[in-house]
Amino acid sequence: MTNQPDASTLSLAERLGVLAMTATVRSVEAMSPSLSEVTLDVPDIAIGGAPGNDVMIAVPKPDGGLARRRFSIRSFDPEQNTVSFWITTHHDGLASEWLRSAKPGSVTDLVGPRGKIQLAPLADWYLFVGDISALGAFYNLAEAIELPGKAIFIVEVPSAQDIVTASFDEGLGVTGIFVERQGREPNDPEGLLRGLAAFEFPEGEGHAYLFGEFKQINAVKIALLDRGLTTEQLSMKAFWRQGKANQDHGEPDKTPEL
Numbered sequence: 001m002t003n004q005p006d007a008s009t010l011s012l013a014e015r016l017g018v019l020a021m022t023a024t025v026r027s028v029e030a031m032s033p034s035l036s037e038v039t040l041d042v043p044d045i046a047i048g049g050a051p052g053n054d055v056m057i058a059v060p061k062p063d064g065g066l067a068r069r070r071f072s073i074r075s076f077d078p079e080q081n082t083v084s085f086w087i088t089t090h091h092d093g094l095a096s097e098w099l100r101s102a103k104p105g106s107v108t109d110l111v112g113p114r115g116k117i118q119l120a121p122l123a124d125w126y127l128f129v130g131d132i133s134a135l136g137a138f139y140n141l142a143e144a145i146e147l148p149g150k151a152i153f154i155v156e157v158p159s160a161q162d163i164v165t166a167s168f169d170e171g172l173g174v175t176g177i178f179v180e181r182q183g184r185e186p187n188d189p190e191g192l193l194r195g196l197a198a199f200e201f202p203e204g205e206g207h208a209y210l211f212g213e214f215k216q217i218n219a220v221k222i223a224l225l226d227r228g229l230t231t232e233q234l235s236m237k238a239f240w241r242q243g244k245a246n247q248d249h250g251e252p253d254k255t256p257e258l
């Protein structure tokens with residue numbers, strides 16, 4: 001690969017103490033109406049990091065310059081030197097639009113691996129709650145659970161056609177509750193809270209991962225604390241916020257009320 005990352009990509013990566021590189025799109029494949037698998041050829045597979053990590057992808061802004069958007073690693077292949085992401089492409093946003101038009105050979109700058117959330121060691125069960133934007137991160141984390149183990153997914157999807165499953169190793173007990181949105185707003189927590197209410201915590205010590213829309217996962221956090229989990233048993237990350245583009249460094253606005 002001969003492309004050099006943009007100067008702003010290089011200085012950002014230096015400041016964060018992570019890698020900078022230019023990647024080439026190998027494929028973009030629709031997995032469901034709302035979710036696509038994006039696979040990039042990368043010059044250094046270390047960008048794949050550990051389960052739970054993400055990568056900042058640079059997307060051009062209409063008025064010039066670059067915005068960064070963060071996407072979780074779904075998988076990486078050290079033999080092919082590729083990393084894959086599961087990305088929602090049904091909304092109008094810089095990254096979503098860029099991906100809808102990306103073709104094999106399109107290039108983008110990457111900064112990463114990013115993120116502090118990793119798989120909690122030694123939990124008896126792992127609960128993953130959020131929307132379809134979190135599915136790639138959830139499945140990547142679940143694949144790292146030591147066997148025998150338990151993974152429970154409670155995921156809101158825009159429609160039944162967006163239910164995308166994965167196959168896990170024998171020895172991982174998997175429960176999946178997919179909640180159809182049925183016309184509710186994407187930041188309405190009602191569906192996830194109903195899914196959660198239908199689920200009885202297994203025996204032992206659990207750890208919960210809450211990734212997705214800001215307002216939804218904040219409501220889920222309160223519900224889980226009410227049911228007796230401690231903050232140490234929660235790993236939470238707002239991925240996006242309804243009605244507001246993520247900031248240029250890739251994080252959603254976290255002010256309590258917009």
Ligand SMILES: Cc1cc2nc3c(=O)[nH]c(=O)nc-3n(C[C@H](O)[C@H](O)[C@H](O)COP(=O)(O)OP(=O)(O)OC[C@H]3O[C@@H](n4cnc5c(N)ncnc54)[C@H](O)[C@@H]3O)c2cc1C
Pocket residue numbers: 054069070071072073085086087088091092093094095096097115132133134136137186237238239240241242243244245246247250251252
């Ligand atoms: C650490 C981290 C990891 C992430 N991992 C993933 C991942 O693996 N897969 C993934 O799909 N996303 C992931 N996200 C979320 C993704 O970065 C955001 O959705 C981002 O806003 C997309 O950028 P955009 O330019 O398309 O939209 P933006 O320009 O940020 O937003 C434009 C408009 O689209 C809306 N919007 C943004 N995202 C969504 C969405 N998912 N559904 C509906 N409307 C939306 C906004 O509210 C806004 O109104 C992650 C975010 C973080 C912080």
